[in-house]
Amino acid sequence: MQDLAEGVARFQRDVFPARAELFAHLATHHTPHTLFIGCSDARVVPELITGTEPGDLFVIRTAGNLVPAYTPEADGVAASIEYAVAALGVQDIVVCGHSACGAMTALAQGHDLSGAPAVAAWLRHADASQARTTAAGDVPALVRQNVLAQLANLATHPSVAKALAEGKVALHGWVYDIPTGRVEDLTAAGPALAV
Ligand SMILES: [Zn+2]
Numbered sequence: 001m002q003d004l005a006e007g008v009a010r011f012q013r014d015v016f017p018a019r020a021e022l023f024a025h026l027a028t029h030h031t032p033h034t035l036f037i038g039c040s041d042a043r044v045v046p047e048l049i050t051g052t053e054p055g056d057l058f059v060i061r062t063a064g065n066l067v068p069a070y071t072p073e074a075d076g077v078a079a080s081i082e083y084a085v086a087a088l089g090v091q092d093i094v095v096c097g098h099s100a101c102g103a104m105t106a107l108a109q110g111h112d113l114s115g116a117p118a119v120a121a122w123l124r125h126a127d128a129s130q131a132r133t134t135a136a137g138d139v140p141a142l143v144r145q146n147v148l149a150q151l152a153n154l155a156t157h158p159s160v161a162k163a164l165a166e167g168k169v170a171l172h173g174w175v176y177d178i179p180t181g182r183v184e185d186l187t188a189a190g191p192a193l194a195v
Pocket residue numbers: 039040041063064065098100101102103104
């Protein structure tokens with residue numbers, strides 16, 4: 001906690017005053033242009049890798065960047081998606097996977113998750129991702145297929161389905177490579193929803 005406290009002090013002393021105008025604007029405006037759904041992995045920092053400012057990204061981070069398909073029993077992820085799309089009107093949604101993802105590695109390599117029942121249950125939301133991946137044990141392949149599968153899940157949420165039908169939102173699937181810093185856009189070549 002010592003480091004965090006020092007970081008807060010540094011933010012208040014150095015960062016905040018230099019950006020006072022931005023923060024004053026943000027105090028009364030919340031108009032992010034993009035919903036960014038990434039992995040909780042500490043190495044994948046949405047604002048850093050996209051060069052965005054506070055206020056630009058509405059962020060959801062889950063283990064394995066998983067987006068459960070819509071069910072009537074809403075959860076926190078569904079609520080955040082609905083709020084971003086229906087209330088805030090984001091124009092783009094990015095699902096971002098990444099290299100060396102612990103969740104995808106556990107699935108691809110069949111790790112024993114009996115000691116982590118919540119993780120094991122959560123990762124069932126990647127069943128379709130695994131089904132799409134033909135090469136067993138291929139972590140990078142699963143990472144990519146998982147991004148595409150989660151885009152498909154995303155489209156089952158009514159707020160997203162409506163925005164897609166009205167042409168108000170575009171879906172994008174990315175993979176961030178930690179050792180090189182590169183971002184591959186899996187959906188760049190085809191239509192916005194190439195899932
Ligand atoms: Zn991950």
